[in-house]
Amino acid sequence: MMLEEIPAFSAMFGFIGCLLIVALSKILGRWLQRREDYYRWLRSGSGGGEQG
Amino acid sequence: MIELNIPPVLVYVVGAALLPLVGRGRVRRWFLVAVAVLGLVSAFTLKPQTSWVVPFSGFELVFLHADRLSLIMGYIFSFIGAAAILYGLDVVRENGEYICGLLYLGSALGAVFAGDFFTLYIFWEIMAFSSLGLVWYSRTERARNAGMRYILFHLFGGCAFLAGIVIHYMSTGSIAVGPVETGVGYFLLLMGIGVNTAFIPLHTWLPDAYPKATIAGAVFMSVYTTKTGVYVLARTFPGVEAVAYMGGVMALYGVIFALMQNDVRKLLSYHIVSQVGYMVAGIGIGTAIGIDGGIAHVFNHILYKALLFMCMGAVIYRTGRNNLTDLGGLARKMPVTMITCVIAALSISGVVGFNGYISKGMVIHAAEESHMHLLALALMLGSVGTFLSFLKLTYYTFFRRNEGIEAREAPLPMLIAMSVTAFFCVAIGVYPKMLYVILPYPEVAMEYRAYAPGHTAGTLELLLMTAFMFAALKVLIAPHERITYDIDYLYRKAGRGVIWFCEKPLMAFASAIDTDLRRLAGSFVWFSRNPAMASVVLLNATATRLGLMKPPAHAYGYRGEEKDDLSWEVPVKAIEEPRERLSIGTGILLVVIFFLLYLIVMLTHGWLA
Known part of the structure; x- marks a missing residue:
């Protein structure tokens, strides 16, 4: 059976998909986001740049 | 109707060569427009053929191999090249930047019309280096560093690609561009193509370098490198399941990272990764409809992605700001830019009636037809994320209230380029058949009903x-003043590790070897001055040291008076300078004898024979 035959499949998919993607990007963001001059700040020293 | 029947690359290379001679101002403008038009003519009048075959040291290099697949790439490459040339007329100050752009676009056309791997490889490398120029002409330190990382990646990819070609040639004896059989060469070739096609995790050069390129340079770059990669992938790896799933991963990965970006062109760059994922998926599915979908997506993507880079370039050019957190309120101030950008955003999101819809749907349809439901779901999820991202981009750039921003509409050449490209985004969306007839498998594409209810x-x-x-x-999902690090963090760390390794352990090892070698060389010199005497000295010294013999009363070479307390140092001192030296003639005689022996051995054993 094609997935598109389930009634309102697309709307449900859109709803869950949005939640999933936003959640993923939020979680990853918390882990991966740094201040804008991060790499420059890393290179400029402060202990050999191992604070990541 | 004029027919040039030459490889389109020639037009652009000659154009690039002549550009410095035409001066500045109006002449330069018309010259560039003429190059763009000639390029268009040369690509659009090509007939399917194999010509321009040049014999080269036993190979036949094919510079013009035109079939349906390369022709459609030629059409879109030359079209968007013309738009990008037009777009840059007012922004590009230096001739060098245009020369890089022309070489880049020319070599991309050269690559898609190359009939053999060797020619393809040459154009592949020219693309890497000419696009590097487009990054470096920004003339900022960030651009310089990013360009360095960019070219390192592409050199690595180029090496893998070349090695793959060589291995492929060794095993098959053919250099014609075509599918490759499994083996080491297969993986090397796939990796080389993977760098250009931004396979995860080989993609980091893309969102790193593109946002730092010049305004017009980014428009060029958004088109050629990745799409040439997809084209070569379609030639060499159609229907490889792992490639299809890699496409799914790219589609999702790009979208999730795009949502975290603040720099507008970085956001767009991550969407290149994501959109190229759809094309790679189509190629990897490998059925006629899959290939058609992938290539149709290449065509459409080039239109809307170049348009997006044009719009964002215009925004950066007029406002000097590139972060979503600083932008806003431009809808009134730059209405044409806003409208074209919205068209591009709707196209990339696959909204019904725009060109993204008709090709993205085809790829997803192909995945479902081949029973790769997981892949189809991943691609659908990707398009949800894409729409989210572009709602965010257009909202924060154009519609959010921001009174403090000053800008006016982009210059006329930019607006023309943007409007024409936007027109085709809509036209193909409304009338998909005009694209379907030029696809590699038109009969299959014509059967696909994009507008099934x-x-x-x-x-x-x-x-x-x-x-x-x-x-x-x-x-x-509001933007923040933050950068997001990607896998490039690991590469940077690894890079620092490599430098540490070179500076510390490797240097210590090298200097140790150096000292030892010098000592060894010194002793050889000493020995060769008088081999006969030296061996006697050595024998005596060894014998003495082993206790077989008393230290000689008069050590050899001991120049000087009698000394009573002959100690261990005496023979050592003697080693420094044997008294008698061999004459040069004797030395030459020894050398001749050595070579004679060598020659005899070589002849009798048939070395080098």
Whole structure:
């Protein structure tokens, strides 16, 4: 059976998909986001740049 | 009707060579327009053929191999090249930047019309270096560093690609561009192509370098490198399942990272990764409809992605700001830019009636037909994320209130380029057949009904829900003044590790070897001055040291008076300078004898024979 035959499949998919993607990007963001001059700040020293 | 029947690359290379001679101002403008038009003519009048075959040291290099697949690439490459040339007329100050752009676009055309791997490889490398120029002409330190990382990646990819070609040639004896059999060469070739096609995790050069390129340079770059990669992938690896799933991963990965970006062109760069994922998926599925979908997506993607880079370039050019947190309120000030950007955003999101819809749907349809449901779901999820991202981009650039921003509409050449490209985004969306007839398998594409009611309704439903969710979750995905690090963090760390390794252990090892070698060389010199005497000295010294013999009363070479306390140092001192030296003639005689022996051995054993 094609997935598109389930009634309102697309709307449900859109709803869950949005939640999933936003959640993923939020979680990853918390882990991966740094201040804008991060790499420059890393290179400029402060202990050999191992604070990541 | 004029027919040039030459490889289109020639037009652009000659154009680039002549550009410095035409001076500045108006002449330069018309010259560039003429190059763009000639390029268009040369690509659009090509007939399917194999010509321009040049014999080269036993190989036949094919410079013009035109079939349906390369022709469609030629059409879109030359079209968007013309648009990009036009776009740059007012922004590009230096001739060098245009020369890089022309060489880059020319070599991309050279690559898609190359009939053999060797020619392809040459153009592949020219592309890497000429696009590096487009990054470096920004003339900022960030651009310089990013360009360095960019070219390192591409050199690595180029090496893998070349090694793959060589291995392929060794095993098959053919250099014609075509599918490769499994083995080491297969993986090397796939990796080389993977760098250009931005396979995860080889993609980091893309979102790193593109946002730092010049305004017009980024428009060029958004088109050629990745799409040439997809084209070569279609030639060499159609129907490889792992490639299809890699496409799914790219589609999702790009979208998730795009949502975290603040720099507008970085956001767009991550969407290149994501959109190229759809094309790679289509190629990897490998059925006629899959290849058609992938290539149709290449065509459409080039239109809307170049348009997006043009619009964002215009915004950066007029405002000097490139972060979403600083932008806003431009809808009134730059209306044409806003309208074209919205068209591009709707196209990339696959909204019904725009060109992204008709090719993205084809790829997803191909995945479902081949029973790769997981892949189809991943691609659909990717398009949800894409729409979210572009609602965010257009909202924060054009519609959010921002009174403090000053800007006026982009210059006329930019507006013309943007409007023409936007027109084709809509035209192909409304009348998909004009694209379907030039695809590699037109009969299959013509049977695909993009506007089947179920599909259209489903897509609309999906996108409406996404728009609603954007409104609901806007706070969560608002841009922040943050950079996001990607796998490039690991590469940077590894790079620093390599430098540490070179500076510390490797240097210590090298200097140790150096000292030892010098000592060894010194002793050889000493020995060769008088081999006969030296061996006697050595024998005596060894014998003495082993206790077989008393230290000689008069050590050899001991120049000087009698000394009573002959100690261990005496023979050592003697080693420094044997008294008698061999004459040069004797030395030469020894050398001749050595070579004679060598020659005899070589002849009798048949070395080098």
